[in-house]
Amino acid sequence: MLEQLHNFLQTRNGKIVSGILIGLGVLSIIMSVRTSFSSSDAVAQSRDRIYICAETGKTFRVELKAGMATPIESPYSGKATGYPPELCYWTAGGSVKKEPTFVVMKKMKGEKGPTFCPDCHRRVVNDNPVARAGATPPKLESEDKPSPQSGLIDADE
Numbered sequence: 001m002l003e004q005l006h007n008f009l010q011t012r013n014g015k016i017v018s019g020i021l022i023g024l025g026v027l028s029i030i031m032s033v034r035t036s037f038s039s040s041d042a043v044a045q046s047r048d049r050i051y052i053c054a055e056t057g058k059t060f061r062v063e064l065k066a067g068m069a070t071p072i073e074s075p076y077s078g079k080a081t082g083y084p085p086e087l088c089y090w091t092a093g094g095s096v097k098k099e100p101t102f103v104v105m106k107k108m109k110g111e112k113g114p115t116f117c118p119d120c121h122r123r124v125v126n127d128n129p130v131a132r133a134g135a136t137p138p139k140l141e142s143e144d145k146p147s148p149q150s151g152l153i154d155a156d157e
Contacts, residue, residue: 052085053077054104057118059085071108083108086124088117089131090138096131103128116141 008014047064053074060075062068062082072082085102101119105126106112115124123138131137138144 049084050102051082052102052104054081054083054109055079056081057104059102086115086126086128087130088120088122088124088128090117090120090122092120092122092140094137096133114144116144 009018049062049064050059051062051072051074052059053076054071055074055077058074058076060082062072070083071080073080074082083104085104087100088103089096089098089100091097101117103115103117103124105124106115107126116122117124121141123141123144125138
């Protein structure tokens with residue numbers, strides 16, 4: 001059997017087939033290397049996050065590392081006041097804006113009650129939904145205060 005393969009590879013057709021197989025092998029290696037580099041870039045990008053200082057309200061970038069816990073040390077306060085923010089894309093008028101306002105949730109800071117965007121004064125929730133044109137915006141802070149008699153418990157408390 002090996003002798004037949006050896007004889008075939010000595011022919012013109014055998015050389016063409018072996019050339020194609022070698023070319024496919026080289027192409028496969030190149031594609032594999034490119035994919036591993038691009039996926040390592042994606043992993044590196046997934047570690048780069050924006051955090052917000054609960055004390056100053058300023059945002060900063062952090063490269064996440066194994067074992068990091070929230071809150072992290074903020075470069076602005078020098079204390080463990082850095083939290084992952086929620087993003088708010090609403091305006092006070094109820095329209096959608098392109099650049100988000102970064103909001104730290106009250107719950108993350110150990111405070112009770114609903115969180116409102118400091119820019120538009122609309123309610124922000126965990127995993128805040130992305131604003132979309134035509135969607136009903138969240139209530140304004142002035143519209144969202146439950147009365148003490150209502151007995152309603154806030155989901156963000």
